[in-house]
Amino acid sequence: MTDTTTPSRSDRAEADWLDDLNPEQRQAATAGLHEASDGGPLLIIAGAGTGKTNTLAHRVAALLAAGAQAESLLLLTFSRRAADEMTRRVQGLLARAGVADGRLAGVQLPWSDTFHGVGARLLREFAPRIGLDPGFSILDREDAADLINLSRHEARLSSLPRRFPQKGTCLAIYSAVVNTCRPLDEVLETTFPWCREWEEALRGLFLAYVEAKQAQQVLDYDDLLLYWARMTEHAGLASELGERFVHVLVDEYQDTNLLQSAILRALKPDGRGLTVVGDDAQSIYAFRGATVRNILDFPDQFGGTATRVTLTRNYRSSPQILAASNGVIALAGEGFDKNLWSARPEGPPPALVSVHDDLGQAGHIVARTLARREAGMRLKSQAVLFRAAHHSARLEIELRRHNIPFVKFGGLRFLEAAHVKDLLAALRWAQNPRDRVAGFRAIQLLAGIGPKTASTVLDNLAAAPPGAALLAEQPVPAHCREAWAALCAHLETLASSAAPWPASFERLADWYVGQIERLYDAAAMREADIRQLAHLASTYRDATHFLTDMALDPPEASSGEAGVPLRDEDYLILSTIHSAKGQEWRAVTVLNVVDGCIPSDLATGNAAEIDEERRLLYVAMTRAREELDLMLPKRFYVTHQAGLGDRHVYASRSRFIPNAIRHHFQETAWPPAPEALRGSPASRQAAIDLAASMRAMWK
DNA sequence: AATCGCTCGCTTTTT
DNA sequence: GCGAGCGATT
Numbered sequence: 001m002t003d004t005t006t007p008s009r010s011d012r013a014e015a016d017w018l019d020d021l022n023p024e025q026r027q028a029a030t031a032g033l034h035e036a037s038d039g040g041p042l043l044i045i046a047g048a049g050t051g052k053t054n055t056l057a058h059r060v061a062a063l064l065a066a067g068a069q070a071e072s073l074l075l076l077t078f079s080r081r082a083a084d085e086m087t088r089r090v091q092g093l094l095a096r097a098g099v100a101d102g103r104l105a106g107v108q109l110p111w112s113d114t115f116h117g118v119g120a121r122l123l124r125e126f127a128p129r130i131g132l133d134p135g136f137s138i139l140d141r142e143d144a145a146d147l148i149n150l151s152r153h154e155a156r157l158s159s160l161p162r163r164f165p166q167k168g169t170c171l172a173i174y175s176a177v178v179n180t181c182r183p184l185d186e187v188l189e190t191t192f193p194w195c196r197e198w199e200e201a202l203r204g205l206f207l208a209y210v211e212a213k214q215a216q217q218v219l220d221y222d223d224l225l226l227y228w229a230r231m232t233e234h235a236g237l238a239s240e241l242g243e244r245f246v247h248v249l250v251d252e253y254q255d256t257n258l259l260q261s262a263i264l265r266a267l268k269p270d271g272r273g274l275t276v277v278g279d280d281a282q283s284i285y286a287f288r289g290a291t292v293r294n295i296l297d298f299p300d301q302f303g304g305t306a307t308r309v310t311l312t313r314n315y316r317s318s319p320q321i322l323a324a325s326n327g328v329i330a331l332a333g334e335g336f337d338k339n340l341w342s343a344r345p346e347g348p349p350p351a352l353v354s355v356h357d358d359l360g361q362a363g364h365i366v367a368r369t370l371a372r373r374e375a376g377m378r379l380k381s382q383a384v385l386f387r388a389a390h391h392s393a394r395l396e397i398e399l400r401r402h403n404i405p406f407v408k409f410g411g412l413r414f415l416e417a418a419h420v421k422d423l424l425a426a427l428r429w430a431q432n433p434r435d436r437v438a439g440f441r442a443i444q445l446l447a448g449i450g451p452k453t454a455s456t457v458l459d460n461l462a463a464a465p466p467g468a469a470l471l472a473e474q475p476v477p478a479h480c481r482e483a484w485a486a487l488c489a490h491l492e493t494l495a496s497s498a499a500p501w502p503a504s505f506e507r508l509a510d511w512y513v514g515q516i517e518r519l520y521d522a523a524a525m526r527e528a529d530i531r532q533l534a535h536l537a538s539t540y541r542d543a544t545h546f547l548t549d550m551a552l553d554p555p556e557a558s559s560g561e562a563g564v565p566l567r568d569e570d571y572l573i574l575s576t577i578h579s580a581k582g583q584e585w586r587a588v589t590v591l592n593v594v595d596g597c598i599p600s601d602l603a604t605g606n607a608a609e610i611d612e613e614r615r616l617l618y619v620a621m622t623r624a625r626e627e628l629d630l631m632l633p634k635r636f637y638v639t640h641q642a643g644l645g646d647r648h649v650y651a652s653r654s655r656f657i658p659n660a661i662r663h664h665f666q667e668t669a670w671p672p673a674p675e676a677l678r679g680s681p682a683s684r685q686a687a688i689d690l691a692a693s694m695r696a697m698w699k
Numbered sequence: 700a701a702t703c704g705c706t707c708g709c710t711t712t713t714t
Numbered sequence: 715g716c717g718a719g720c721g722a723t724t
Binding site for chain 2: 078079114115116117140141163166221222224225284285287288387388389390410413448449450451452453477551552553576577578579600602603616
Binding site: 166167390 | 715718
């Protein structure tokens with residue numbers, strides 16, 4: 001490629017569009033680009049709302065304008081959505097900068113994706129060189145747990161005199177070992193102490209699990225990172241990748257784990273060309289192996305050559321909201337010092353709203369939401385955030401009753417609905433006949449076939465030489481023969497490359513719709529999901545791309561219960577705090593800001609866990625631009641209280657809002673008189689309350 | 700061999 | 715308030 005832009009012209013154009021940035025941002029966007037120093041490691045500490053994405057987009061644009069090839073940029077973002085947003089903004093910048101003329105017009109960033117997404121692509125590409133089948137399938141969490149369960153049963157671990165950990169726990173332990181790069185005994189000691197006695201059995205189980213995955217050519221989520229990391233331990237491959245990706249930029253660095261930082265070090269051993277962006281105060285993924293140490297220790301790596309830039313000017317929240325948020329995070333332990341200051345107009349102080357219970361929360365939100373909309377604030381500019389997906393159950397009922405459309409993010413995914421898993425399992429099995437979990441599920445979709453028949457069929461197929469010809473001749477009970485033949489026909493159509501995609505999949509979907517009535521209730525809703533899935537599939541080039549994307553980046557909102565409003569309609573946002581990462585709204589309400597929820601009483605084991613919960617509240621609060629309500633229900637429903645029949649406790653304001661910082665808030669109650677609540681059988685509930693409080697005294 | 704119904708144990712956040 | 719697992723039933 002020839003450079004037709006003269007240096008002077010390029011400099012002038014660049015200076016133009018960099019004018020949008022404040023001095024800190026500009027320093028971050030251009031660090032190492034113009035000095036004699038040649039792009040040493042760069043750490044950008046970007047507090048909440050400080051224009052992180054915008055700054056990163058400017059840096060990408062600056063690199064491209066300086067002559068970097070788009071395919072030599074590796075941009076690791078947290079989600080596919082973040083990656084798309086980045087591409088969009090970079091394109092906009094380049095167009096405005098006038099450097100677009102032909103050369104950079106409509107630039108795509110082919111390597112802008114999540115760690116797992118990039119891992120999957122690199123592994124398919126390098127598969128032949130590392131002894132992997134390029135057609136490997138990817139197991140989602142549930143599939144991985146099912147596979148580990150097969151090994152668990154085979155090793156007879158499920159019928160021991162003392163209870164052995166469940167499949168989910170086994171997978172969690174395995175995953176923790178992989179992602180934290182720590183030995184099994186240490187992980188058990190610190191994170192799963194109640195499983196210590198099973199160390200040897202678990203070690204054997206994990207070996208069996210790894211062997212099963214290899215025999216079936218399937219990879220779980222962790223493998224996408226692990227194989228990538230192991231691959232880069234070979235110097236040749238590491239330098240090949242390091243040369244291909246001249247610049248590596250990582251977003252949300254505070255949420256990476258040791259395995260991910262090891263990959264980065266292998267790609268960029270001296271840190272040159274490496275940029276990481278993040279905010280230690282927003283680290284909320286320790287539970288899946290992320291370590292805030294990655295970002296805290298970054299300056300000391302690479303022989304202390306890293307440049308550090310801190311962004312402190314907040315463009316999002318009113319000074320009142322920012323002051324309250326700063327007050328919350330200031331009580332945390334270690335962290336980079338940064339005094340965020342607001343560039344926004346004054347607003348009302350955030351509110352601490354006392355309500356009676358769930359229903360009160362819902363009532364307050366309905367009233368406030370409607371009032372704001374009357375005042376001209378679209379529903380889409382308002383969000384309700386919560387710690388756990390099920391916390392919004394009551395609210396969803398009330399919203400529906402009041403005809404307020406909403407979309408919920410987080411919690412149960414489209415992908416996790418049983419009927420969606422069924423159909424995808426059938427497709428996966430057709431793609432990869434060795435995938436036992438998929439086959440096991442698909443075969444049992446037929447009436448009259450259970451686990452026994454399914455196992456026999458899979459054993460037969462595993463023992464036979466490759467070739468699907470004998471699929472139809474498998475020994476199924478006589479009364480299933482016809483149904484079996486129909487399924488086989490679909491599978492063979494899908495497996496043979498002759499059949500056109502997506503028509504082959506649509507026919508499989510038609511077949512599956514015929515089974516739904518027998519398998520589940522609420523058949524109509526499930527059928528709608530299946531149609532949607534088939535439509536989604538038709539937007540992909542082939543089955544492999546479709547399946548990979550469904551495993552790594554499934555559609556977020558589950559259509560089933562929420563009843564997704566039309567896309568152009570206005571709707572309220574409901575989201576878990578985790579899923580709200582990186583977003584902002586004009587008005588935000590946070591549910592259940594009480595001890596036992598934030599912090600969750602499942603996470604008060606040690607100081608580190610409590611600090612993570614504190615950061616979670618901080619993340620929730622800093623999503624708000626103008627208005628922020630923190631809800632304080634007097635009664636908080638705890639679903640995991642065994643035995644007593646008691647489903648709620650008397651809760652108090654979260655410990656993260658101690659009296660010392662209360663002055664940042666305005667305290668209100670809703671409704672003024674509890675009797676005003678419609679449909680609340682006050683007398684009956686009062687009786688339950690009393691009994692519960694008696695018990696709560698002794699807890 | 701499949702399926703129904705019962706009991707027991709667990710119950711967060713996501714790539 | 716749910717699933718996994720087990721025993722009895724068809």
